Amino acid sequence: MKRPTFNDFKRKALQKPEVKKEYVTLTATYSLRKQLIENRLKAGLTQEELAKILHTKKSNISRLESVNSKISPKLSTIEEYAKAVGCKLEIHFVPHKN
Amino acid sequence: MKRPTFNDFKRKALQKPEVKKEYVTLTATYSLRKQLIENRLKAGLTQEELAKILHTKKSNISRLESVNSKISPKLSTIEEYAKAVGCKLEIHFVPHKN
DNA sequence: ACAAATGTTATCAAATTTGATACCCTGGTC
DNA sequence: GACCAGGGTATCAAATTTGATAACATTTGT
Numbered sequence: 074m075k076r077p078t079f080n081d082f083k084r085k086a087l088q089k090p091e092v093k094k095e096y097v098t099l100t101a102t103y104s105l106r107k108q109l110i111e112n113r114l115k116a117g118l119t120q121e122e123l124a125k126i127l128h129t130k131k132s133n134i135s136r137l138e139s140v141n142s143k144i145s146p147k148l149s150t151i152e153e154y155a156k157a158v159g160c161k162l163e164i165h166f167v168p169h170k171n
Numbered sequence: 172m173k174r175p176t177f178n179d180f181k182r183k184a185l186q187k188p189e190v191k192k193e194y195v196t197l198t199a200t201y202s203l204r205k206q207l208i209e210n211r212l213k214a215g216l217t218q219e220e221l222a223k224i225l226h227t228k229k230s231n232i233s234r235l236e237s238v239n240s241k242i243s244p245k246l247s248t249i250e251e252y253a254k255a256v257g258c259k260l261e262i263h264f265v266p267h268k269n
Numbered sequence: 270a271c272a273a274a275t276g277t278t279a280t281c282a283a284a285t286t287t288g289a290t291a292c293c294c295t296g297g298t299c
Numbered sequence: 300g301a302c303c304a305g306g307g308t309a310t311c312a313a314a315t316t317t318g319a320t321a322a323c324a325t326t327t328g329t
Contacts, residue, residue: 101250101260108264115266119305130289135307144286145247147315151262152199152243160264162199164249166206167259168213217275228319233277242316245285 102145109138109154116158126157200243207236207252214256224255 113123120138121131136142137154155162211221218236219229234240235252253260 101262102246105246105262108262112264112266120307121305129287131306132290132308133288135305136287139307145245145250147243147245147286148200148203148249149243150287151246155264158264159267161267163263163265164199164203164206165261165263166210166253166256167261168210169257169259218277219275227317229276230278230320231318233275234317237277245316248317 103140105151106138106140106142109151112155112158112160113138118158123154123157127153201238203249204236204238204240207249210253210256210258211236216256221252221255225251 113120116123118126119131120134124131124134127134136144137146137150152162211218214221216224217229218232222229222232225232234242235244235248250260
């Protein structure tokens with residue numbers, strides 16, 4: 074019997090409905106922040122350089138990317154960010170299994 | 172030689188950079204509205220029923236789904252809508268070709 | 270045609286995000 | 300140590316979205 078992995082733990086935990094509920098909302102925003110940063114770096118830009126492109130300030134970019142940020146950005150904000158780092162934003166409604 | 176189709180026209184038009192630029196931003200929001208409505212219907216809900224689930228009013232749902240709506244909704248608004256119709260929201264940064 | 274259900278639009282106050290400014294922190298370099 | 304680049308945080312006014320209400324329009328069913 075192999076030792077339980079993190080994925081095992083995750084799969085188990087997600088059985089609990091209250092955990093699953095949190096997980097769904099968490100991943101969406103978390104994955105977004107990750108993609109923001111990831112694609113800015115991929116474009117070789119600092120927060121300040123990106124800010125200039127978007128005609129705003131670096132502090133605002135930082136707020137957007139911040140993990141502990143309590144704000145839910147507007148769709149247009151994310152869209153402009155994406156365009157500035159050479160990406161296209163795709164949004165999908167994926168039906169829940171169960 | 173077959174008659175030019177709409178897709179032919181579309182492909183041709185998208186060669187023009189200024190058209191392409193508009194297209195990119197248009198499709199993102201347009202495709203969103205379509206998915207909102209499509210998935211609400213798929214869930215068998217009226218705007219009023221969905222409004223009740225989200226603790227709001229049907230007029231607000233209509234505004235969200237409205238094609239000529241000038242507003243760019245918050246991400247959390249779309250996320251809650253998705254959850255209410257039994258979906259998970261997925262957001263992807265897709266690198267531009269070229 | 271009528272009534273009921275569903276969807277749309279306008280408007281206002283309340284809530285939230287955004288832009289700008291200022292300031293702090295860390296790592297690296299001199 | 301002093302300096303700089305890059306990033307983070309707090310705060311305020313300005314801009315925008317959201318919720319609620321009311322009235323109007325459209326579709327559906329009988």
